[in-house]
Amino acid sequence: MNRSTTQAMSRSSKGMHWMHWMAFAAFGAASVWAGATSAQEETIKSHGYSFFGELSYDADYPHFSYVNPDAPKGGEISIATLGTFDSMNPYTRKGRGGALATVMYESLLGEGVNVQAPADVYAEYYCLLCETLEYDVDKNWVIFYMRPEARFSDGTPVTAHDVAFSQQLILDQGLKSYADAVSKRIQNIEVIDDHTIKYEFTPGISRRSLIEVVGGMSVWSKKWYEETGARLDESRLETSPGSGAYMIDEIDVNRRILYKRNPDYWGNDLPFNQGRNNFDKIRVEYFGDENSAFEAFKAGEYTFRNEGNSKQWASAYDFPKVKNGQIIKDEIPDGAPPTPVGIVFNLGREVLKDRRVREAVALGFNFEWTNESLQYGLFKQRASFNQDTPLMAQGVPEGDELAFLQSLGDLVPAELLSEEVRMPHTSSATRLLDRRNARAAAKLLDDAGWAVGSDGMRRDETGAPLRLTFLMNSSGSATLSAVVENFMSNLRAMGVDAVLERVDASQYTARERDRDYDMVFDQYIPFLSTGGGLQQVYGSEAASYSLFNPAGLASPLVDEIIEASQRATSKEETDTTLIALDRALRHEFFMIPVWYNDVHWTAYYNQYERPEEIPAYGLGYLDFWWYNADKGAALRADGALR
Structure with missing residues (x-):
């Protein structure tokens, strides 16, 4: 997952790809599978997968319900991103990956271009590189039967050997948090034949998110990696051929990336792809x-904006092209839970381990003033990690939730059971x-031992000041910069030595990866279902180094709730x-929640069309617009575009 400051990775994603982050393999020796499962073992064979077995689309579905199957192919869509890039390999910790750098690659269970597919249902996965999958009712194993016609862009077939190779590659050379999580979950991988692969899962662990995770892993060309000697953990511009609908056309480092639709794409006629991949x-x-x-x-240098700047949305779209209809300014309802963005505390910093300090610092953020004075009153204040969904904790726990929390014993603080949710x-x-x-x-800081010195600054008993640094990307929006500056001003007024460190995009990426900050504006994920990805984001297992847990949250209570889920x-x-x-995440208080928006702010040149009803879980402008x-x-002809 690329967490760069790019509109290409915008709110349309909404964190919905998190279940495909994990890499996999406690890789067993490839072997010949001896035959079918035992006659007594009940198995399920299907064109798709969901944990509880319910699929919205039948095996003979002609296309997803929200697409226009007759959408014309052609044209170009162009978007903007901020900063720089020096690599087209997003899987390395070195360098800064280019936007949409994974768009060329497909998985056994498919997804869309910067959006989940299908985008009208949640936690349902449908075959793309596979034709069908088969698994036992207890989900101890899964077999994927692949499409023999699948091809990489260089014309070579996509085989089970490529799938197995890809799993091993990311285990050996991918991020450590991936490998650590997966090595405990996959017992064995068997390449049965060129187009059949079987995964066996570790006994005694939850079966949640195992099948969809292994099915959602990108598949790379074994042949290309072996012939070139390329590594997954190196920064490079050269890429392996993918099997997806798009391939790289041109790269101009730090200026632009051009992807083109593969004219020989093997999957054009699949129901999965009808009405999708429409742009040339x-x-x-x-x-x-x-x-x-x-x-x-x-x-007119690019043609589509998914606007994230409230000031610009409110006041800057009054130029002639909007007034004369050459540019469409449109607010489109967003049915997905908002991404939990906010000011994240680095819990690895000694000073921020004291909850009282975090509580005091949070009181320096004024949402109401910020929203009215800097954001034109366009946002709502976020409280929950599952804001405005049925999974948002409310009030005091009662009923089944209360009984569940009580079953966890001493892990649950007494106040969590008796007080209103934070x-x-x-x-x-x-x-x-x-x-x-x-x-x-002031009272919280006094209680925490940070007294006011003669200079008005908070100091501990040794005289050291309460100093906090806020890391910020210098290429970010002026509005966000103003928000942070005013927050820091309030902290200084409270006696905190608050320092705003602006760095360029490449430095920001490196320091964010190394967790070199006290505070940072970052994000977590909402969760409408459970799975192994929750440990990657919220669990203790990889808290000290996971790129997806910028606070370094490590809570035994949170761990146990995730396991129970x-x-x-x-x-x-x-x-x-x-x-x-x-409820527990809000109690842990590792992030100051800020704002959210329940509509997509879109502006685009009047040459694009879309389905009348946008699906709940994705705007899909790169995927199913045309x-x-x-x-x-x-x-x-009117000179509106360059």
């Missing part, structure tokens, strides 16, 4: 800052520094544990 080309333009990117959009503090909208909150923060045997029981997980050639020609 997808172009990504790089810019040094948000202002230059926006001016380039106005000038909600963000309120502040004055008319004054940046809320005096009531400042007084509360994976042991659940019904959707109702699962939902109960996930509500409790939301180009109107007549409208595009008119824009060019």
Whole structure:
């Protein structure tokens, strides 16, 4: 998962690819499978997979319900991203990967272009490189029967040997958090024949997210890696051939990346792909800052914006191309849970291990003033990791949730059982520094041993100041910069030596990976179901180094709730544990929640069309929108596009 500051990896993703992050393999020796399962063993064979066995699309589905199966193919869509890149290999810790650098690769169970597929259902997975999959009712193993016609872009077949090789490669050379998680979950992998592969899962562990994770792993060409000697952990511009609908056309380092639709794409006629992959080309333009990117959009240098800057959305779209209809400004309902973004505390820092300090620092953030003064009142305040969903914890625990929490014994603090779920503090909208909150923060810091010195700064008993650094990407938006600057101003007024460190995009990426910050504006994921990915994000197992846990959260209570969610045997029981997980995460308080938006802010040149109803879990502008050639020609004739 690429967490760069790019509109290409925008809110349409909403964290929905997290179940495919894991890499896999406690890799057993490839062997010849001796035959069918025992006659007494009940198995399920299907065209797709969901944990509880329910699929919205039958085996003979013609296409996903939200696409236009008659959408024309052609044209180009272009988007912007900020910063730089020096690699097209997003799997290495070295360098900065290019936007959409995984778009060329497919998996056994497919997904879309920067969006889950299908995007109208959650936690359902359908065959792409495979034709069918088979598994026992207890999910101890799974067999994927692959499509013999699948091909890489160089014309070579995609085989089970490539799948097995890819699993091993990411174990040997991928991120450590991947390998550590997977080595405990996969007991053996068997290449049965060229187009059949079997996974056996470790006994005694939860069967959650095992089948979909191994089915969601990108498949790379074994032949290419062996012939070139390339490594997965090296920064490079050269890429292995993929089997996906798109392939790299041009690379201009730090300026643009152009992807083109493979004219010989093997999967064009699959029901999975009907009405999708409609653009001939997808172009990504790089810019040094948000202002230059926006001016380039106005000038017609690229054609689609998924706007994230509230100030620009409210006040900057009054230029002639919007007024005359050459650019469409559109708000599209967003049915996915909002990404939990906020100000993340690095819990590895000694000073921030004290909850009282974190509570005091949080009181320096004034959502109401920020929203009204800097964001035009366009946002709502986020409280939950599953905001506005049935899995959002409410009030005091009761019923099944209370019984579940009580079953966890001494792991659960007494206040978690008896008090209202944690909600963000309120502040004055008319004054940046809320005096009531400042007084509360002062008491917390006093209690934590940070007394006010003669210079007005908070110091410990040795005289050392309470110093906190906030790491920020210098290419980020001016609005976010203003939000952080005002937050830091409040901290200084409270006696904190608050330092804002702006660094360029490459330094930011390196320091974020090394967790070299006290605070950072970052994100976690919402969760509408459970699975192994929750440990990667919220669990203790890889807390000290996981790229997806920027706070370094390590909570025995959270660990146990995640484990219980994976042991659940019904959707109702699962939902109960996930509500409790939301409650526990909010109690742990490792992030200051900020804002969210329940609509997509989109602006695009009037040459694109889309389904009337956008699915709940993805905007899909790169995936199932399409180009109107007549409208595009008119824009060019009028000089609207460069």
